[in-house]
Amino acid sequence: MLRDMAGTIRFHFDFISPYGYFASLRIEALAQRHGRTVEWCPMLLGVSVLKVMGLKPLLDTPLKGDYIRHDVRRHARRDGVPLGRDLDAPVMNPLPTARALCWAKRHHPASQAALVHAIYAACWGEGRDLSTPQDLASLSVPGLAGEELAAAAAGEEAAQLLRDAVQASLAAGIFGSPTFEVDGELFWGVDRLGDLDDWLTSGGW
Amino acid sequence: MLRDMAGTIRFHFDFISPYGYFASLRIEALAQRHGRTVEWCPMLLGVSVLKVMGLKPLLDTPLKGDYIRHDVRRHARRDGVPLGRDLDAPVMNPLPTARALCWAKRHHPASQAALVHAIYAACWGEGRDLSTPQDLASLSVPGLAGEELAAAAAGEEAAQLLRDAVQASLAAGIFGSPTFEVDGELFWGVDRLGDLDDWLTSGGW
Numbered sequence: 017m018l019r020d021m022a023g024t025i026r027f028h029f030d031f032i033s034p035y036g037y038f039a040s041l042r043i044e045a046l047a048q049r050h051g052r053t054v055e056w057c058p059m060l061l062g063v064s065v066l067k068v069m070g071l072k073p074l075l076d077t078p079l080k081g082d083y084i085r086h087d088v089r090r091h092a093r094r095d096g097v098p099l100g101r102d103l104d105a106p107v108m109n110p111l112p113t114a115r116a117l118c119w120a121k122r123h124h125p126a127s128q129a130a131l132v133h134a135i136y137a138a139c140w141g142e143g144r145d146l147s148t149p150q151d152l153a154s155l156s157v158p159g160l161a162g163e164e165l166a167a168a169a170a171g172e173e174a175a176q177l178l179r180d181a182v183q184a185s186l187a188a189g190i191f192g193s194p195t196f197e198v199d200g201e202l203f204w205g206v207d208r209l210g211d212l213d214d215w216l217t218s219g220g221w
Numbered sequence: 222m223l224r225d226m227a228g229t230i231r232f233h234f235d236f237i238s239p240y241g242y243f244a245s246l247r248i249e250a251l252a253q254r255h256g257r258t259v260e261w262c263p264m265l266l267g268v269s270v271l272k273v274m275g276l277k278p279l280l281d282t283p284l285k286g287d288y289i290r291h292d293v294r295r296h297a298r299r300d301g302v303p304l305g306r307d308l309d310a311p312v313m314n315p316l317p318t319a320r321a322l323c324w325a326k327r328h329h330p331a332s333q334a335a336l337v338h339a340i341y342a343a344c345w346g347e348g349r350d351l352s353t354p355q356d357l358a359s360l361s362v363p364g365l366a367g368e369e370l371a372a373a374a375a376g377e378e379a380a381q382l383l384r385d386a387v388q389a390s391l392a393a394g395i396f397g398s399p400t401f402e403v404d405g406e407l408f409w410g411v412d413r414l415g416d417l418d419d420w421l422t423s424g425g426w
Contacts, residue, residue: 069283071276078274079396083409094419094426191284204288207412214299221299 025212026197028057028185031113033193034088034103037140038095039206040132043196046209050216052198056121056132058114058178059185061193069191075103091206100143108139109147111178116152116169118177120160123168127159230417231402233262233390236318238398239293239308242345243300244411245337248401251414255421257403261326261337263319263383264390266398274396280308296411305348313344314352316383321357321374323382325365328373332364 025047029036047054065071075081085103092099113135120131134157138144146152149170153162168174189202196203196212201220203212215221230252234241252259270276280286290308297304318340325336339362343349351357354375358367373379394407401408401417406425408417420426 064284069277069285071282072274077276079269079391079394080274082394083396083407086407087409090426094416186284189284189287191288202288202291204292205412207410210415211299221295 023052023199024055025052026055026057028059028190028193028195028197030059030061030110030193031135031139031146032061032107032110034099034101034140035091035206036193037136038091038097039194039196039209040136041095041097042206042209043194044129046213046216049213052216054129056117056128057185057190057197058117058181059190059193059195060110060114060178060182062110063182064186064191068186073107075107098137098141101140102143105143105145108145111175112149112152112169113139113146114181115174115178116149116165118181119168119171119174120165122173122177124160127157130157131155131160131165228257228404229260230257231260231262233264233395233398233400233402235264235266235315235398236340236344236351237266237312237315239304239306239345240296240411241398242341243296243302244399244401244414245341246300246302247411247414248399249334251418251421254418257421259334261322261333262390262395262402263322263386264395264398264400265315265319265383265387267315268387269391269396273391278312280312303342303346306345307348310348310350313350316380317354317357317374318344318351319386320379320383321354321370323386324373324376324379325370327378327382329365332362335362336360336365336370 025043027040027043029040044054066073074084088103089099117128117131121128134155135146138155139146144151149166152169153166155162155165157165188197190197192204194206196208198212198216201215203215230248232245232248234245249259271278279289293308294304322333322336326333339360340351343360344351349356354371357374358371360367360370362370393402397409399411401413403417403421406420408420
């Protein structure tokens with residue numbers, strides 16, 4: 017099979033996902049080593065996990081919730097990554113941030129990576145809540161005015177773009193955050209960055 | 222904190238778990254590098270996942286089931302591990318195998334590792350079904366007679382030992398297979414063998 021060296025790594029994630037946050041900080045360096053670019057693809061765990069799969073929110077699951085709280089803090093310590101969010105606080109509404117990203121991908125594609133990092137730094141690094149469109153107005157993203165972003169996140173175009181993105185991600189079999197998609201192959205979980213790296217190095221197995 | 226260099230790595234697993242199978246083939250070499258021994262600790266996903274956590278069987282979960290089928294085969298190919306089991310076949314009843322291991326740990330502790338490998342090789346490597354005590358009679362394990370194992374797996378002592386083991390694993394916060402427990406720290410998933418290795422090397426973080 018001819019490998020498309022200039023191909024994209026599709027990074028599927030939900031802004032409410034701490035493991036998506038950790039992986040977002042490592043995926044670009046990995047992609048660059050393999051001559052790949054990253055496409056940032058928002059998905060919604062509230063649709064895949066709760067509605068399609070019929071499971072519970074991770075942190076509300078007995079046993080697993082406690083493990084995940086511990087593991088997220090341990091992961092942040094190991095990576096030396098700021099983690100300002102209270103894991104027992106109510107989960108942020110991910111719709112405004114995900115809609116804003118969809119809108120930015122359409123109208124300001126060169127700013128999408130910076131927007132992802134700004135959102136993740138705000139909500140997971142600093143522990144801010146970005147549950148409403150207006151919360152986005154204070155984000156500092158080169159090439160994107162905060163007020164414009166807030167207005168877009170409240171608009172119908174962004175909502176429709178996100179609905180389409182979520183449907184596309186479900187059709188591609190995406191259910192968890194983060195999931196890395198490369199040449200039609202899926203790798204689910206931040207722990208699979210090593211597998212993704214090996215896959216790109218070897219051409220697969 | 223004084224580290225117990227001679228301490229044990231508790232390897233928690235269910236025989237129905239393919240990721241437990243993959244990890245079982247790597248844990249002893251890892252433990253040996255750190256001067257640790259392995260204790261094989263059966264748990265039951267049917268209790269932790271289905272009853273306590275209220276989730277569905279992995280392979281019956283929409284989206285995730287398809288991913289896991291693909292990922293298990295991919296994982297086996299990468300590790301060069303035989304995978305003779307039909308992932309669409311009914312899940313094996315894990316009680317006789319788990320009970321047999323509990324009994325062997327009590328009465329033939331030196332044979333426990335060989336028994337684990339014999340069971341996993343039979344059910345995941347060769348695709349055999351060990352759902353009944355009598356299925357264990359054909360296992361070849363140094364120091365353990367197959368017929369004795371089959372009789373023990375059908376007895377009340379083994380059943381009680383497993384009930385106690387499962388309660389202890391739940392009390393320790395174990396919910397998934399495999400989970401590695403070292404010095405009170407839990408690492409869930411075969412993908413965390415690297416983390417476990419780093420933890421033992423560095424003394425934790």
